[in-house]
Amino acid sequence: MELKVLKxxxxxxxxxxxxxxxxxxxGLPIVFDNGAWSCRVGWASCDKPNLIFKNLIAKPRKERGKKDGETQVGNDITNIEAVRFQLKTQFDKNVVTHYDIQEQIFDYVFSHLSINTEGCVNHPIVLTEPFLNPNYSRSLMSELLFECYQVPHLCYGIDSLFSYQYNGWEGQSSVIISCGYQCTHIIPVINGCIDASKAKRIDLGGFSVxxxxxxxxxxxxxxxxxxxxxSRSDEILWDYGFIATDYREQLKKWLDxxxxxxxxxxxxLPYSVAAPTxxxxxxxxxxxxxxxxLVEMNAKKREERLVDDERHLNELLELREIVQLTPSDHSHGREAFKSMGINNIAALNKSINQLQAKIEKTRAKILAYNNGEEVVEEPKPKVAKEITVPxxxxxxxxxxxxxxxxxxxIVDRKNARKQRRQDLAKRRTAAAQERMRLISELARKEKRDDDFGMRDEDWDVYKVINKDAGDTDSEEEQEKLIELEEVLRQHDPEFVALNQEQELSPKxxxxxxxxxxxxxxxxxxxxxxxxxxxxxxVSETLNFVLNSYPPHIAQSLASNIFVTGSLCxxxxxxxxxxxxxxxNRPFQSHFSVSLAENPELDAWSGARQFALSENFLDFAISQADYQEKGGEFFRVHPCSNKFEPYPLVISLDEPIVTNTGGGEGEDTVILM
Amino acid sequence: MSQTNQVQDDSNQTTIEDKPVPRFIFKNPDYEQRKLSRRSTSSNLPTKQWKSLKQILSYEKNIPWPEDTVHYSSVVAPPTFKPSLKYSDISRFECNYTEPQTKLHYYDVEEYRLIRRLPSDIVNGYLSLRGALNPLA
Incomplete structure (x- = not known):
């Protein structure tokens, strides 16, 4: 097979x-497919999303004394690996939880659509949300869109249902399999209505793969x-990855x-060639x-030293003259002595002689060098041990x-030692336990008839409990090993063949x-x-969902299995x-699996179709609705979640005390 | 009331013009202001902490919903009923053997030899990938 290159x-x-x-x-709606992997946004008038980007921001870390770096959003991040550790997403699993980041994503989108109305985005928004999005998250999302961007209308829908509807499936019974980035959903639809109670979510998706x-x-x-x-793994996955029809069968084939x-x-992989040896x-x-x-440098140094020495010698000679001319106890002479750091005349003479000898030597050397006599000594090659080959x-x-x-x-001994070290490093191994047993035995208190040490062998126990077992990888041994391998490499063709594979070209x-x-x-x-x-x-959960219905319904569900999401x-x-x-299905029963036309973009297209429908605004929440009914409110439509308002029992102002009556009249339950 | 607001808006605009970031004009300035004031009151504290999904779900769980309500946490896929197959950690082939020390699965002798030579970080990598790493053992 030919060599492939990473793109x-x-x-x-x-x-x-x-x-x-x-x-x-x-007042054209903006359609927003807010997925955990990528975000697709576009005007409802366009048949393809205007913007498709990874739903991520890269926020440089705050460093003291440095100005905050620019936050990069979505496709502004040209090299994602460079900022891998600064990446942030607004998602926690498949639910949006970080609304600061979501706000930055919205900023990015609206600025790329060049919206320039002051203080508001005057377009209805269709936004996808996860299946069974918690009310809490939805209310924060509504708060952000209504208060920060002052959108006039907002409409929520489930991405996979939009895709389902876009592919022309309506009013039937079917099962939707939606493969997202974080989660895979299996949602049964009975006569056009989702049956959320039987739906299942698997916490695996494109990310896990x-x-x-x-x-x-x-x-x-x-x-x-x-x-x-x-990101390279992602590329490899999409270029070469596949799902085996029969995994176990296929595995056996790979053995061949x-x-x-x-x-x-x-x-x-990209690589750089090291400088050729x-x-x-x-x-x-x-x-x-x-x-x-080096030689030149030495010569230069020598000459400098020569000049230095000669000057010193002259000084000393002068001093001698002074000493010889003046009486020995003369203060002038003594001072001169002191200044040169010399005690008496004998020391002076000695140092003069030394200096003279030195100068002569240096002169001789310089002369030799100038005549080019000095030859650089070649380091002798190491004398290899004489090996007598039979x-x-x-x-x-x-x-x-x-x-x-x-x-x-030698190799075995080394390995055995390594093994022992590894064994002793863990507590559960037999070796480690034996060692502990020995130690506890030695430390035992009752030593009435203690004859330990009577025999020399007794002391060997300390060798056993020593972690290195009394002998370690010695340098000597290592040298011996290298030597042996060297000889073998020279004379044994088999050895060469065995060890050749270690040397691979960088390519x-x-x-x-x-x-x-x-x-x-x-x-x-x-x-x-x-x-x-x-x-x-996925398959097992699908089967689980189907089996939770009576056979005739399961049958109609199995005949219409719809798969969407990029991963499929x-x-x-x-x-x-x-x-x-x-x-898994009953013998000879009918089933059919169909793939969305464009698994990646159909959710957006479906949402767009919905935004263009006549009664779209009937399903949207308006500013007034938001003000009146709160953040979690939304209008139910065929592609939305079911609206589950917070139960009215709870009041946040004061705890409600209810009497759970009956036998124990005293018991009260406080609901917060 | 509205007049004072306008005055404030004007002053805001001038200050914005001074700075080189008159960016997102479509944002509601009041909202921005509110956000900033929220931040400035507790400048030392980190900005608003968002609840994690886990916190949101546990909060939802404590609400007395009507009986038949379906929640995010109630549609978790069931545990598998099939025995999980054993695959070699090294070659990914189906296998029967487990190396007793590292607990790695292996397919044949060659792989066994390889396992004995593996450094511990690779061993731990394999184990944690399939969720079998137990650092206490």
Whole structure:
């Protein structure tokens, strides 16, 4: 299979759209598909969203003394890996919880649509929200849109239902499978109405799949831990990932070398070639050059020293003259002595002699150097130990096997020590427990008939309880090992062959071989146990939902299974569902799975269709509604959640004391 | 009342013009002001803490809903009823063996040898990926 290269696509910043007067006065709805992965926004008049961006912001960390950096939003982030640790999302799972970030996203969107009306966004908004969005989150979202942007109307709907409706499914009984970024929903629809009580949500989605593949690759190639970035894993997933129709069967195929070779994806990671190692000739040249420089430096230093010494000598000679001319106890002479740090005449003479000898030596050296006599001493190559290689074939063979045995012995010892260290590092291992037993025995108090130490062997117990078992990896041993390997490499062709694979060219060393991972990554959707989750997978949950209905309803549901959400575009997704349904549904019963026309954008298109419908405003909340009925209020329509107002029992001003009457008249329950 | 408001608005505009960030004109200045004042009263404290989903859900749970209400937390998928298959951590093949020390699954002898040489961070990586890492063991 040919070598593949990573594309590493960079995002391009979104354009700013024109906001014409016509548009300003039109009151045209803005359609917002606010997904946990990407956000799609557009005017209801356009048939494709104007803006599609990752629903993220990158907020630089506040640093003291530094100005706050610019916050980047959505497609402004051209290189997502550079700001990986500063990324923030407004989502907690599939629900919006951080409204500061949501506000920044709205700012980004409205400014890119070039809205310039003062203090308000004068367009109705259609916004998607998660299935069973908590009232609390909705009220905060309404607060943001009505108070900060003063939108005239607002309408909420569920993304998967918009997609469902857009694909022309209405008034039927069916099951919607919606694969999101954080969650996968399985929602039964009975005669056009969602049956929320039987719906299920699996906490797995596009994120889990990418994460799974990312970790698999990182662990397989620990050396490339940092090169395998989440966005690259995402690219690999979408370019090469697939969902196996029969995972276990397919796994067995991968065991076959031919199948592996035919299906493995070899991916070249970017790498930089290290500077080529110098040839021996070049190395010699370089060394010579260095030596020459050193010699020159030495010569210069020598000359300086010579000048210095001569000056000193002159001083000393002068001093001697002074001493000889003046009487010994003369203060002048003594002072001169003191200033030179010399005590008496003998020391003076001695140092003069020394200095003279030194100067002469230096002079001789300089002379020699100038004549070019000085030769740089080449460091002698290390004398390799004389190895006598036996002449005859048979002898050589036995000699080699002997060497191999020696090497194996050292390697084994090393491994055993390593193993022991590892064992002792953990508490539960047999070795560690044996050690603890010995220690506690030694520390036991009752020592009535204690004859410990009578025999020399008694002391060996301390060797056993020592963590290093009394012997460690010695340098000597390491040297011996290297020496043996060197000899073997020279004389044993087998040894060379065995160890050759370690040396890979940088090109090969930076290749990823993606085999089983191609299907193991996405498989976690169907087998969440791969990620340590106890939840049932997509197929099993689907089956669970179907089985919670009486057979005839389940049958009509199974005949209309609708799949939407970007993740279901993964190759093999529908085939896999078909295969699992065939296994789980009653024998020879009918079922059918259909994919949304455009799983990624149909939710937006459906929302747009809804926004353009005649009675759209009947389903929208107006400013007045918001003021009057509170934040969590919204109008129910075929694509929305069911409105569950907070029960009226609760009052936030004062606790209601209810008497739970009957037998225990004293008991009161306080509801806050 | 309205006059004073206008005056305030005017002064706001002039100050905005001084700064180079007259950005989002479509935002309600009152809302912005409110947000800022909320922040300035407790400048040392972090800005408004948003409830996490977990907090929201536990808050919703404590509300006496009518009996048949369906909530976010009531549609969690059921636990699986199928026994989970064992896959080798190294090669991903279906396997039967577990290395007793690291608790890694392995497929054959070669993988076993590899496991013995794996550094502990890789071992822990594999274990935590499938949620089997128990740091106390």
């Amino acid at each position: 590493d696509i960079k995002t391009t910043p979104d354009p700013y759209y024109e906001y014409s007067d016509e548009l300003r006065l039109s 990418t994460h799974h593949l990312h970790k698999l690759l990182q662990l397989k190639y620990p050396a490339h831990m940092n090169t395998i970035t989440p 070398a031919e199948f592996y070779d035919a299906n493995v994806v070899k991916l070249q 110098l040839t021996t000739e070049q190395q010699k040249d370089r060394r010579k050059e260095l030596a020459k420089k 002449e005859s074939e048979a002898e050589k063979k036995s000699w080699l096997s002997e060497l191999r045995k020696k090497r194996a012995f 090969e060393a930076n290749q990823l071989h993606i085999g089983v991972e191609r299907m193991a990554g996405p498989e976690c959707l169907f087998q969440p146990s791969m990620l340590g989750s106890v939840q049932a997978g 575009q993964m190759p093999g997704f529908v085939e896999r569902l078909n295969k699992d349904l065939l296994e």
